[in-house]
Amino acid sequence: MLYREAGQFKSSYAADQAIFPIAQDRWAVWAFLAVAFLVVPFFVNDYWTNAILLPLLIYGMAALGLNILVGYCGQISLGTGGFMAVGAYASYKLMTSFPELNMIVVVLLSGGITAAVGVMFGLPSLRIKGFYLAVATLAAQFFLVWLFNKVGWFYNYSATGQINAPDRFLFGFQLTGASAQPWVKYLFCLTLLTVFALIAKNLVRGRIGRNWMAIRDMDIAAELIGVRPLMTKLSAFAVSSFYIGMAGSLLFAVYLGAVEVGESFGINVSFLVLFMVIIGGLGSIVGSFMGAAFLVLMPILLKNFMVDGLGLMPVTAKHVEILLMGLLIIFFLIVEPHGLARLWQITKEKLRMWPFPY
Amino acid sequence: MNAFVDPAGMSGHSGLARGEVLLRVDNVSLSFGGVKAITNISFDILKGEVRAIIGPNGAGKTSMLNVINGFYHPQEGTITWRGQVRRKMRPYEAASHGIARTFQNVALFKGMTTLDNIMTGRGLKMRKNFFWQCLHWGPALKEENEHRRKVEEIIDFLEIQAIRKTPVGRLPYGLQKRVELARALAMEPELLLLDEPMAGMNLEEKEDMSRFILDVNQQFGTTIALIEHDMGVVMDLSDRVVVLDYGRKIADGPPEEVQSNQNVIDAYLGVPHGN
Ligand SMILES: Nc1ncnc2c1ncn2[C@@H]1O[C@H](COP(=O)(O)OP(=O)(O)OP(=O)(O)O)[C@@H](O)[C@H]1O
C-alpha cells in the first residue's frame, strides 16, 4: 500500500507528462542521485571505480546511445565499437593538438565528431533496412578499426600504434593519466551520464522522439503524416553516435588511459553493447542502464562466486563465466523479450496492486 | 459533442468556399510492371463534400488514394490540388498541405500509446527546434502542452479517454481504427482520406464510426474521401460516389443514381468478367 498513485491527481498536462509521474518514483530517484553524487565519491577506491563504476557509467552511456538508434528509431547497428573508436581517437587528437582544451569540451567535441561520422554511415539507412543495414554498419565497424590501425596520423605515429591519454586537469583536479584520483573520474563520468540521460529522456518524450518511434513502428504511415524519413533517421544516427562517441572518449581518456583499437573497440564491443540494449529493454532509457549493469556486474559476481566461493581456478572460472553469461542471455530473451525494463515495470504494476492480487 | 477546431482559424487551409473544386485527378494511369492498377481515371472532389470511392476488390481504390497523397506516382495524368496542377504528389508535401489519411490495414505505431500516436499527428505543427527539444522546458514545454490540449479535445470528441495511455498494440481492432482516425484528425486536414474505416467492425461500431465521420464533415467542414464496401453506409454518408472496376471508372454521381446504374450492378454481380 506504500507504492501507489492513488490521491496523486494530475492537475496539468505538464504534471501528467513528467518523467516520473508517481511521487514515490521521484523520491527514489532523488535519493539514488543524492547517494551517487554525495556519498559514493567519499568511499570509492581504485578497485571500485575500475572494476565496476566506470565500466558501468561508460557502457551505460554507450548503451543509451545505441538504444536511441535501435530501440527508439528501429535502425539496427553493429558499428558501436567502431563509433566508440572514433570518439576515442577524436579525443586523443584533440588532447594532443590542443593541450589547453577543457576536458568537458574534449568529450563533447569527440561526441560531435562521432555524430558526423555516424550520419555518414547512416546515409544508407534510407535505402536499406534490417539485416542489410546491419551488414552495412558491420562494414563501418571493420573499416573504422582498420583505418585507426593503418593511418599513423590518428595515433601520432607512435611506435606501438597505441594511443595514450596525456595528463589533464579539470578544475584543478587531475582527471586523466596515471595519478588521477578515482573519485574525480567517477564524478566526471557520473555527471556527464546524468545530464545526457536527462537530455535523452527529453528527446524521446517530445516531437523528435515520437518521430523516431513512428519511423520504427510504421515508416510508411509516418511518412504520410509528414515525418521525413531521411531527416528522422539521420537525426537518430547523429544523436546515437554522439552518445557512443562520448562513451568512447571516456573509455579511452578517463577509464583505460591507453588503447589499442582492435582490442578495445573490436566487433565484440559492438555485440556487448547490443546485448546490453536488448537485455535491458529496447526503447527504454532506464533499460539501457539495467542492461549495462547486468552485463558489467554479472561476470564479476559469477567470477567472485566461482573463484572465492567454489575455489575454482580463475582460468576455469573464466570459461564457465562466458558459458553462463551466454545461457543467461538466452534465458532472458526467452523469458522476457522486452528486457529488464519490462520486468521492472511489471514488478511495479504488481506492487501498485499489493496487497490485493487484482 | 466538443467543437475543437474553428475551421476559419485552421492553418494551412486553402480558404476555398464550399463546393469549389479542392482536388481533381485527370487521366491518371498507374501500373506496376505489367499490372494496370488504374487506367485513365478522372474525377474531382469538392470542398466540404463526402466523396465515396467504391468498387469490387482489386478495383484500384486504395491505389487511387495512394496516388492522391503521393505514395504512388502515376505514369500518366495530373493531380490538381487547390488549383495547382502537378504530375505527382509527394507524401511530405501532401501531409503539409493538409491531406491526411487512414489505412485499410490499420497502420498505427504499435509500440506507442494512443496519446503518443495522436501527438505524432501534430508533428508538422510543432516548431520548436532540436535545442529546445533537448531541454523539454520553457517554450518547448509550452508548445507540447498546447498540442496536448488539442489532442485531448480530439480524444474527447472520439470518446477514447479511457485508452489514452494504452499501447495501441493491445487495443481491439475497432478501437485501433478509431485511434487511427484520431491521428489523422490531429493533422487538422483539409482533405481526409479514409480507406475502409469500418472494415471488420460490428454494427454498433459501424454506427459510431459513421457518426464520427459525419460530425467531422459537418462540424469542421473537413472534406472526406471515403472507400467503403458497405453500400448502406455509402448511401447514408456520401454526397457523390465514384465507382471503379478493374482500374477504370464506370460511374460517377449521386448515390441513388449510381446505385441504379446498370454498369455498377453488373460490376458488383461480376457479369462482364464472369468473376
Ligand atoms: N504495390 C503494388 N505492387 C503491385 N501491384 C499492386 C500494388 N498495389 C496495388 N497493386 C495492384 O493493383 C490493383 C488494385 O489494387 P488496390 O489495392 O488499389 O485495390 P482496392 O480497390 O483497394 O481493393 P480492395 O477492395 O481489395 O482493397 C490490384 O490488382 C493490386 O494487386
Ligand SMILES: [Mg+2]
Ligand atoms: Mg483497398
